[in-house]
Amino acid sequence: MAQSLRFLSPPPTVGIPSKLSHSVPPIPSLRRPFPCPRLRHAFSICAAASPSPDLGVVPLGGTAASSIDVDAVTEAELKENGFRSTRRTKLVCTIGPATCSPQQIEALAVGGMNVARINMCHGTHEWHREVIRQVRRLNEEKGFAVAVMMDTEGSEIHMGDLGGAASAKAEDGEIWTFSVRAFNSPLPERTIIVNYDGFAEDIRVGDLLLVDGGMVRFEVTEKIGPDVKCRCIDPGLLLPRANLTFWRNGRLVRERNAMLPTISSKDWLDIDFGISEGVDFIAVSFVKSAEVINHLKSYIAARCRDKEIAVLAKIESVDSLKNLEAIILASDGAMVARGDMGAQIPLEEVPSAQQKIVRTCRQLNKPVIVASQLLESMIEYPTPTRAEVADVSEAVRQRADALMLSGESAMGQYPDKALAVLRSVSLRIERWWREEKRHEAMELPVVANSFSDNIIEEICNSAAKMANNLGVDAVFVFTSTGHMASLLSRCRPDCPIFAFTSSTSVRRRLNLQWGLIPFRLSFSGDMESNLNRTFALLKARGMIQSGDLVIALSDQLQSIQVMNVP
Ligand SMILES: Nc1ncnc2c1ncn2[C@@H]1O[C@H](COP(=O)(O)OP(=O)(O)O)[C@@H](O)[C@H]1O
Numbered sequence: 001m002a003q004s005l006r007f008l009s010p011p012p013t014v015g016i017p018s019k020l021s022h023s024v025p026p027i028p029s030l031r032r033p034f035p036c037p038r039l040r041h042a043f044s045i046c047a048a049a050s051p052s053p054d055l056g057v058v059p060l061g062g063t064a065a066s067s068i069d070v071d072a073v074t075e076a077e078l079k080e081n082g083f084r085s086t087r088r089t090k091l092v093c094t095i096g097p098a099t100c101s102p103q104q105i106e107a108l109a110v111g112g113m114n115v116a117r118i119n120m121c122h123g124t125h126e127w128h129r130e131v132i133r134q135v136r137r138l139n140e141e142k143g144f145a146v147a148v149m150m151d152t153e154g155s156e157i158h159m160g161d162l163g164g165a166a167s168a169k170a171e172d173g174e175i176w177t178f179s180v181r182a183f184n185s186p187l188p189e190r191t192i193i194v195n196y197d198g199f200a201e202d203i204r205v206g207d208l209l210l211v212d213g214g215m216v217r218f219e220v221t222e223k224i225g226p227d228v229k230c231r232c233i234d235p236g237l238l239l240p241r242a243n244l245t246f247w248r249n250g251r252l253v254r255e256r257n258a259m260l261p262t263i264s265s266k267d268w269l270d271i272d273f274g275i276s277e278g279v280d281f282i283a284v285s286f287v288k289s290a291e292v293i294n295h296l297k298s299y300i301a302a303r304c305r306d307k308e309i310a311v312l313a314k315i316e317s318v319d320s321l322k323n324l325e326a327i328i329l330a331s332d333g334a335m336v337a338r339g340d341m342g343a344q345i346p347l348e349e350v351p352s353a354q355q356k357i358v359r360t361c362r363q364l365n366k367p368v369i370v371a372s373q374l375l376e377s378m379i380e381y382p383t384p385t386r387a388e389v390a391d392v393s394e395a396v397r398q399r400a401d402a403l404m405l406s407g408e409s410a411m412g413q414y415p416d417k418a419l420a421v422l423r424s425v426s427l428r429i430e431r432w433w434r435e436e437k438r439h440e441a442m443e444l445p446v447v448a449n450s451f452s453d454n455i456i457e458e459i460c461n462s463a464a465k466m467a468n469n470l471g472v473d474a475v476f477v478f479t480s481t482g483h484m485a486s487l488l489s490r491c492r493p494d495c496p497i498f499a500f501t502s503s504t505s506v507r508r509r510l511n512l513q514w515g516l517i518p519f520r521l522s523f524s525g526d527m528e529s530n531l532n533r534t535f536a537l538l539k540a541r542g543m544i545q546s547g548d549l550v551i552a553l554s555d556q557l558q559s560i561q562v563m564n565v566p
């Protein structure tokens, strides 16, 4: 009964559809992210009191006790615009052929990328390894905390690689053959290879075959052994390895393909690769239940005792919506994967599903990413549609932790401009909602499962409330695991949260969460000396000023301190 997926050879790593094949423009001179001449320097900062007069030359990797790691972009933002105007919504960019060079990755980091996503549906391990190393190098050399997210392929049914062509146009009324046969290249005309052996058996004459969630539609007209003949009824562009779903009587068909494993054997190899390269997040495609998340988490825990990798559940299938709460509870975060979700449930149900997922994640204190087609038209055009801006602003208004670019940054013509749009829309909408005081206060259930955790949680809730009522400039939190920072983020306070942690990997993981500005800093159990040193370090760089009002917390001390920076 078990069905298997055959995995077709990966596509050429730099195959961009011909209508999109331009070279990627340099960082646009207009709308430059931050007009800051200091972006070229490295950013481990020495305390003013430090014996070294040379600010900024602490060993890279920032292990010196008297240093603090922060990137130039954050520094410039804090210095020039103040705490209040920092962006709270985090940005994830999918790296692809349009953005894989060191210069392009740096341009994205400078433009506000908090997390780089690599999609294991595409590219080779060598290609992905190079991207991961570039991100790491950038972090080490320039003080960034860009996290790496690996997104698994999952057992989805998808097309082959079009015999090397970058794309193929399917016209209205044309008959195409979808086949599970192994063809020698060149492929016969109008033939598509399907990676799922059970395809011809599961599908029936009269079914609708949706490519890429409905970008192109076919009706099944005939089955001949392994070949399925289909008539194109909604024309469009077929892209290599596009995903396939089939519908019968207005509903998604889930035959034996529903029994395919969530994590395929190829996914396990990719996961081993991700573990050995030290990615920060693994996003699991087509999650159906909490078990698979628990399984992966224990697998990771057994393989890497020293480093933690957070597991994100992609909510995109019918089953994941049914088991939403259990899945989110088991995970370290979630993604609203609207691309496939829109092929699995009626499109008009996607917005309410998004709202529900975002809400559930916040209640359970898990970061959530809203993904797919946020700025789809910017794959080809330099400005977004008004509808896209409205969609982005809705996700910001829902106070999702992060927004994600897919094709816009992976293979579009305007990756930097797309990122700039996410950034400026986020900033504007956040400011608007703060000014209008329009954020509904959300009832936050207790998530702690021990009394001491409960104390920490209450401290965070109270500190966030005090921060709003007193109009403080920032909340400072000294956190070793990041947990206290994330509890503060959950409260979505009006002011930014400066999260100080001694671990570079915790710092990167915190970079996915709403409102957190993560710094790497070694600190002790002595809160007074931590604070004095932190104030001195930040003041020396002009990131805070005497008189700024700050609330300070630490996960080693059960207290809330309110003070002016001396
Ligand atoms: N590593 C890569 N190599 C080649 N192309 C890629 C890569 N990553 C992404 N792409 C391209 O960017 C498009 C959008 O990315 P994404 O949304 O992550 O994938 P998908 O369309 O498969 O869901 C992909 O369809 C593919 O054409």
Ligand SMILES: C=C(OP(=O)(O)O)C(=O)O
Pocket (backbone or CB within 6 Å): 119, 121, 151, 285, 316, 336, 337, 338, 339, 340, 341, 371, 372, 406
């Ligand atoms: C993010 C998604 O997953 P992928 O791009 O891997 O299909 C999605 O389906 O929206």
Ligand SMILES: [K+]
Pocket (backbone or CB within 6 Å): 119, 120, 121, 151, 152, 153, 154, 285
């Ligand atoms: K994927």
Ligand SMILES: [Mg+2]
Pocket (backbone or CB within 6 Å): 285, 316, 337, 339, 340, 341
């Ligand atoms: Mg998907």
